[in-house]
Amino acid sequence: MRKRRAATDVLLVKQHLSDLGLPTIKAECEQAARECASANVDHLGFLLRLCERELADRGRRATERRIKAARFPQVKSLDDFDFTAQPSLNRPLILELARCEYLGRRESVILVGNPGTGKTHVASGLGLCACQRGKKVRFFRVTELLTQLLEAREDRALGRLRAQLGRLELLILDEFGYVPASQVGAELLFDVISTAYERTSVVLTTNLPFERWTEVLGNERLVAATLDRLTHHCHLLEATGESYRLKEARRRQSGQRRNRGEEGGGEVPNHRA
Ligand code: ADP
Ligand code: MG
Secondary structure (H helix, E strand, O other): OHHHHHHHHHHHHHHHHHHHOOHHHHHHHHHHHHHHHHOOOOHHHHHHHHHHHHHHHHHHHHHHHHHHHHOOOOOOOHHHOOHHHOOOOOHHHHHHHOOOHHHHOOOEEEEEEOOOOOHHHHHHHHHHHHHHOOOOEEEEEHHHHHHHHHHHHHOOOHHHHHHHHHOOOEEEEEEEOOOOOOHHHHHHHHHHHHHHOOOOEEEEEEOOOHHHOHHHHOOHHHHHHHHHHHHHOEEEEEEOOOOHHHHHHHHHHHHHHHHHHHHOOOOOOOOOO
């Protein structure tokens, strides 16, 4: 009789926990009850343990949602970034930025460097840190944002898109400079950057030094106004080293050559043979 009531209680408890939206407690309450009983943990200790697990899981799920909403092309972490391969990048500054305090001060970051020097990786890594700290982040390739802005303008939905951008705490603009913008595109882009000014942090990556930004925005007045906003409270990171992709490809090639040499009895490979 008692056993039957206990079984009904478990079912009822689980139903209530579902209704209350506490999935982790629901999944773990029976196991935790057994563990706490055998370890002589009292009722409050049991409840505390379950609350902590629910909160930890809730935090993890929220971070996952924020990462998904940020639409990173690939989820890249700063932990996987090899700073020794790109010594020109200011490592202490990047690690400082990883703490996300610049977001509270609405400061921006500009990453300048040649293709393959890890700009997108670092920008995504900073975005990931921000997601982990509960910030709203959105990653755009500049061409993608331009397309969205121009389409929204056609559909008279520009206000909605601007409002969405306005709710962000970090806006990542990747690959500024690969494609020149049309005049309307350049003005829309300037509008996004000037609206973000002192409200939303921007992380921008570019292969173009500032003096060549007219190639993208078309005229000097717009470049001056854009740079004025972007660089007012800004951290500049420059990667002057060589492309990581190229270096990796070269390393792979020489590894393959070495392997071929080993297959041939460990001798120095003879390419003419
Ligand atoms: P960029 O945006 O400057 O063109 P990416 O960030 O796209 O360069 O880097 C190209 C590839 O090389 C990516 O897969 C990136 O993860 C990797 N990569 C670049 N630099 C490093 C590095 N220092 N450590 C680890 N991976 C790197
Ligand atoms: Mg890139």
